[in-house]
Amino acid sequence: MATQSPFSMFEGFLKALPTPPAPPAWMVEESHRRVVLLLNHVLQQEPQAMERLARQKGKVVVSQWQQFTFKVQATPAGLLDLAAPDARPDLTLAILEESLFAIAQALMQGEKPKVRIEGDVQLAAEINWLADHVRWDVEEDLSRILGDAPAHLLMQTGRTLAQALQQFVGKRTASADTASGTAA
Incomplete structure (x- = not known):
């Protein structure tokens, strides 16, 4: 399946959805x-x-x-x-x-x-x-606004979420490729 x-x-x-109007x-x-x-x-x-x-x-x-x-x-x-x-x-x-x-x-x-x-x-x-x-060194820019520790924590959390999303997308792509290969 x-x-x-x-x-x-x-x-x-x-x-x-209908095509939105072009912005000015x-x-x-x-x-x-x-x-x-x-x-x-x-x-x-x-x-x-x-x-x-x-x-x-x-x-x-x-x-x-x-x-x-x-x-x-x-x-x-x-x-x-x-x-x-x-x-x-x-x-x-x-x-x-x-x-x-x-x-x-x-x-x-x-x-x-x-x-x-x-x-x-x-x-x-x-x-x-x-x-x-x-x-782009986002962490460096964030540290100027938030400070070093909060910027590091925020970036670490973001990297963890991105890695999880990347694994999810990779698994979905691999299972879709496998399913289409066996159906052919």
């Missing part, structure tokens, strides 16, 4: 600015990442998933800025997976989602290096 992931039922429910342009732009601020905060914690990105100054990267598009440009300081709406991309990264849950599941298993890459190969290699090597 095939065991389905509980996420598949939830995903089916979400697909049945100002809201999209402001959310993009917040994401750029977060990415720059993370990049500033890793000088080698900033050096690599500075070598790509002026180049534009477009990330796409379904109808969502995010366009950034490398600055001479090795950080990111929003690119002009009419800027021609040097690199386009299109996430091929349609399901948000499948993307989250892949990330929980330590994998990257499948991506179609078009454009500058060197820039793509640098972005791949950033994805592989740059990590």
